[in-house]
Each structure stands twice: as structure tokens, then as C-alpha cells.
Amino acid sequence: MAIFLSVQTGPLKRCFEAVVVSFGPACIIQFDFPEGVTGWRWLVQYCSECGTELVNREEDHRIRRWCPACCHFVYRQLKVGAGALIEQDGKLLLVQRKHEPFCSCWNLPAGYVEADESPEDAVVREVFEETGLHVRVRGLQDVYYFEDDPRGSGILVMYSCDVVGGELSESSESFNPTYFMRENLPGDIAGAGHDQAVRAWGRM
Numbered sequence: 001m002a003i004f005l006s007v008q009t010g011p012l013k014r015c016f017e018a019v020v021v022s023f024g025p026a027c028i029i030q031f032d033f034p035e036g037v038t039g040w041r042w043l044v045q046y047c048s049e050c051g052t053e054l055v056n057r058e059e060d061h062r063i064r065r066w067c068p069a070c071c072h073f074v075y076r077q078l079k080v081g082a083g084a085l086i087e088q089d090g091k092l093l094l095v096q097r098k099h100e101p102f103c104s105c106w107n108l109p110a111g112y113v114e115a116d117e118s119p120e121d122a123v124v125r126e127v128f129e130e131t132g133l134h135v136r137v138r139g140l141q142d143v144y145y146f147e148d149d150p151r152g153s154g155i156l157v158m159y160s161c162d163v164v165g166g167e168l169s170e171s172s173e174s175f176n177p178t179y180f181m182r183e184n185l186p187g188d189i190a191g192a193g194h195d196q197a198v199r200a201w202g203r204m
Helices: 119-131 196-204
Strands: 002-007 014-019 055-059 062-066 079-086 091-097 110-112 133-146 154-166 176-182
Touching: 002 196, 014 062, 014 079, 079 119, 079 196, 091 119, 091 196, 110 119, 110 154, 119 133, 119 154
Parallel strands: 079 154
Antiparallel strands: 002 014, 055 062, 079 091, 079 110, 091 176, 133 154
């Protein structure tokens, strides 16, 4: 089922399509916000353990979704992404996004970490999927918190990476892979931690 949601706050003044996949009653989503819950983030309506309709209850000084039948609390977690700083002759590799959010903006090769992989494995996989390059992780560069992504707040774990093979190319997710000097970095950098990471590299 596709739901069109209009975000009207801050830099997120755009409409995007949210695809809700149903695995039973636990994944039915509502878009209204009960008293004590602020912001535009999605709320789970039914318990993932027993299917009972959830209510609001204070826990750890926060209003959380709670199941009155089995006493299960819903703890929302940050999304985790992993990205690569790939340099060549003092230049940084950026690609342009093909899809929303941040369509056509520049970002670092990066993506979400799957539940069954480490961030290091994720960045190697994502770099190859987006650029065609095989990389080796050299070390952790930094971790950036973000809350400007319409898909949810999260952290971007950035690694310094060395190219060990492959051929630089476009992909189904990105186009126009380009190496930039510090003084020539583009202005339209994507959010979700990418803008922070690129600015930090520019100051190095």
C-alpha cells in the first residue's frame, strides 16, 4: 500500500511516497499524533508481539507506545548508515543521488547497514553498488548524528577507504561520480550526515 505524506517543516518541504509493507497487524501504521507525542515520525498502531492495539504510556520520562495486553514497549531506534571517504590526488569522491530524498544532491558513497552485517561490511558493499569500486576500509573517520532525513533520524558512520579494484561507474542509485578538490566542493550536498562529513573533510 502506498501512502503519500506531505512534510511541511524545516528543510523537508517536499512530498514523498512512503511504502508501507504489511507483515500482519504489527505493521499497520497511523499518521495522527496522540497527545504527548510530537513530530511527524510514523507511529506503530499494533503490538508486534500479540497484535493488541497500542496505547501511550510514560516510560523513562518519555511517552512511548505500549501494549496493555503483554506489556511490550515500542522503542524506536536510530537508522544506521555507513559511508566512505575515498580520496584520489587530494580530491574527494562524491556522487549525485538519483532518488528522493535529496534527489540530484551530491553525497558520499553510503547506505544503510543491514541487520546482519557490520558497518565495515556495509560500506564496502554500498561503495561497490553505487560506484563499481572495490574498497578496503582503512579506519573510522567519524560518526554524525542527523535528523533532517524524512525517513527518520539516524547516525552516519564514516570510514576512510582505499580503492583496491573495480571501475568507477554510475549505478541505479547514483550518477555523475566526480572527484572534488576542497576549494571546489559543490554547494548542494545531501543531508542525512553527508553535509556534515563533507564539511569536516573540507576543513582537514
